[in-house]
Structures are given as C-alpha cells and as structure tokens.
Amino acid sequence: PRSSGFDPRRPRVMEELVFTEREYVRSLGYILTHYLPLMDRLDIPQDLRGKRGVIFGNLEKLYDFHSHYFLPELEACQREPAMVARCFLRHSESFGLYALYSKNKPQSDALILHRRHDIFKRKQQELGDMMDLSSYLLRPIQRISKYSLLLQDMLGLAGSCRAEIQAAADLVRFQMRHGNDLLTMDAIQDCDVNLKEQGQLIRQDEFTVFFRKKKCVRRVFLFEDLILFSKTKRTDVGNDVYVYKQSFKTSDIGMTHNSGMSALCFEIWFRRRKSEDTYTLKASSMEVKKAWTTDLERILWDQAAHSRELRMQERVFMGMGRKPFMDIQPSEAAICDRAISCVLPGRSKQLLHLILISTESSGECTNLFSSSERSCLSAISGEAVDDSSYVSQSSQPRAPPCRTPSLRINGSPALTRKKPGVVSKPPHPASALVQVKVE
Secondary structure, eight states, X not given: XXXXXXXXXXXXXXXXXXXXXXXXXXXXXXXXXXXGGGGGOTTOOGGGTTOHHXXXXXXXXXXXXXXXXXXXXXXXXXXXXXXXXHHHHHTTTTTHHHHHHHHXXXXXXXXXXXXXXXHHHHHHHHHTOSSOHHHHHTHHHHHHHHHHHHHHHHHHHOSTTHHHHHHHHHHHHHHHHHHHHHHHHHTEEXXXXXXXXXXXXXXXXXXXXXXXXXXXXXXXXXXXXEEEEEEEEEOTTSOEEEEEEEEEEGGGEEEEXXXXXXXTEEEEEETTSOTTOOEEEEOSSHHHHHHHHHHHHHHHHHHHHHHHHHHHHHHHHTXXXXXXXXXXXXXXXXXXXXXXXXXXXXXXXXXXXXXXXXXXXXXXXXXXXXXXXXXXXOSSTTOEEOOOSSOOOOSSOOOOOOOOOSEESSSSOOOBXXXXXXXXXXXXXXXXXXXXXXX
8 A cells, every 4th residue: 555655756766767777787788798708809909918807897796786686676676665775775785896996997997098999999880889888887887876866866755764765875975975085095195004904984075174273284084993184285197196194093082073163163182182182173064074073973982882892891701790600500519618727837836727707608798998989981982991909899789880982062071980989998807807816
C-alpha cells in the first residue's frame, strides 16, 4: 500500500536511475571489450607500454561492482526510495573506487589527450563510433555527479525515508570531493609525516590562521588522526603545491566551536600547553566552518570512546576493575586460616607469630588506604588521570567518572575534576591486623 506521502513524480525518478544505470554498465563494458585489449598488442607505442593502469585506472573494478552487485540490487528495489538509499549505504566502501578513479584521471588524460595516439583513433574509426576513448573514460566522473542529482530529486520527494536518502546523498558528495582532496594531498611537499598512516583524509580547505600575534593563510588538511598545516606555493608551470609547515595529532587537540574574533572562527587548543598556544582558524564561509567543526567534533568523540574502552580493558587485565574476579565462587577448599610461623635465625627462643585476620566469605575487605583525591579527567579525549597513589577497594559502589571529549563551546577547556575525597583515619591499634608475640 502507498503511504500518504506518495508523490507521482517519484516513479519517474526511480525509473531514470535504473535506466541510466543500465546504460552506464553497458558503456563500461564497451570500453573493456574494445579498447582495453589494445594495451596487449605488439605494435603499441613505446610510451604506452606498461601504462594500462594509468590509462584505464580502476575501470575493471568499477565494472565488476556495478554489473554484478549494484545494478541487480537497484532493479530489485521495486521503486522504493528507502531501498535505493540502502543500496548506496550498503556499498559505501565500493563507492570509494570513484575517488581513486578521479585521482588518476589527470594522468590518464595526459597520455591519451595531450599526445593523441593514433592507435586509439584508428580503433574509433574501425568501430564507426562518434565518441572517442577520452569521452568514454569520462563516464565514471559523470555518473557519480548524476547519482548526486538523482538523490537530490528523491530527497525532495521523500516521505518517512528522508534520513536514509540524505545519508546516501552525503556519501556520494563525499566521494566527489574526496577525489579532488586526494589529488591535493599528493601535492604536499617536504612533509616528514607518513600521511598513509594517518587515517582517511576527511577534508581540506584554506583558512586564515591566527597564532599569538601572527596572521597567515594556510591550506589545512584534516585526517582521522592528524591535522596538517601547509603553505600554498605556485610553481613555474602554474600548478599549486603545498609546502608542509606543521602538524598535530588529533588525539592531542581540543576544539572551541566559537571565537570572539569572528563568527567564522573556531579554535584549536592543546593539552599541557599554555593558553596562548591556541590556533584560531577563520573559514571562508559559515558552511565551511560548520563542516569542519562537525567533523572535528565527531573525531574527538570517537577518540574519547575508543580511549575509554582501552582504559577499561587495561583495568580489567590488571584486576583493577569495579567488579574484578566475579567468577570466583565461595568454596570449602578456600584458605581461611592465613597464619605464618617462622623461627628467626640465631634467636630460637623468640618466635614471631603473625596472625592475619582472614576475610569473611562475604568477600568484604577493610581499607588500609583511601585515595587522597578522586581521579580527574583530562580535557583531551576523556583521558582519566589518576591523582591517587592507591586504589580504593571500599565495598560501597563508586560511580564511574563522566568522560567528556575535548570540546567546549565558548569558555575554557572542559576539564572536569572531582572534589577531593576525605582521607580515612588510620586503624585503631586495638584492631590492628598484625600481632607480634615474643617468648
């Protein structure tokens, strides 16, 4: 049954998506059937030998994905926008092929457009085709843009499945931008950091950066694990390159969404540094600022959750968790009398008898020490810093600390510290756990 939010224009959008998908798959197969085998011929020009991957990129993988997975799933969606959106989201990793294809496209164009090899032109004439190879190789770039337009049309006609279609549209837009970001990343020079180990490149933009009393323009790159500052430099041939200046691990930074300097500004600050060591970034528009603060906030929250999980695992492994060894059950074979007798060398008539009061079967134990101060939270990634030298083992349950990532809206860093606890009094001599008897 159709929902009350049904729009008669929706089937036409769905039909266009499936029809153009079939044509797209046919075009990819056409390239692989007629042009790719030319690379194996003996009379191929010398400067094209071994350049199969440069000219065609990952076109074979794109064809396999669309012909064997994406097209059949789209055809099975039965004109349901929610199912279409799920197709995109389910194959989000495979859509990363488009960013890699876009990154390789300039090198492909340099070989087949700028040098205009006759081998491809002759094949076009033999096929009697009006389109040349370079036009066919542009199809993946055109297709990812078409997905974005069709999803926007579906979004305007969506009912209850609007959130899923929006997520699919965001996925496609990210891949369109990511290909250009990867090209820009390749232009970073003099960088002493292995960028392949810093997680996915999220975005890159140009900012006006204020640090102490200095002001400069920087191209800033945001990775999952790193934020990198570079300076744009124009080369002799007219291309832009980006000279590395400095970088910081995202696990060491905090963010303030707003700055008193301007509504377009946000701040990046650091743990265990002076307050003046704060970078203020001024974006070119509110849209750019919102995109950056949203991505940075997500990264900081993810790192806070990951850091908390690692610390909890470490505490469990060390037997310091809130409920350690819960699998140990009371048993008659348990040792209850923990008495130790020994004879001191040279003093046979003196016997040191140590009697340790055994714990009751209920598992309660007495505190010899109490922590001088509860643990506090670092402002970065919710890191817990234990100010105490001893671990409290009171039978009373203790509430876990509230962990907060390194975020603040306007004020100072969100450093949370518990109030100092009350140090327990030392045990009364009459109730001491050790008795010494000398005969």
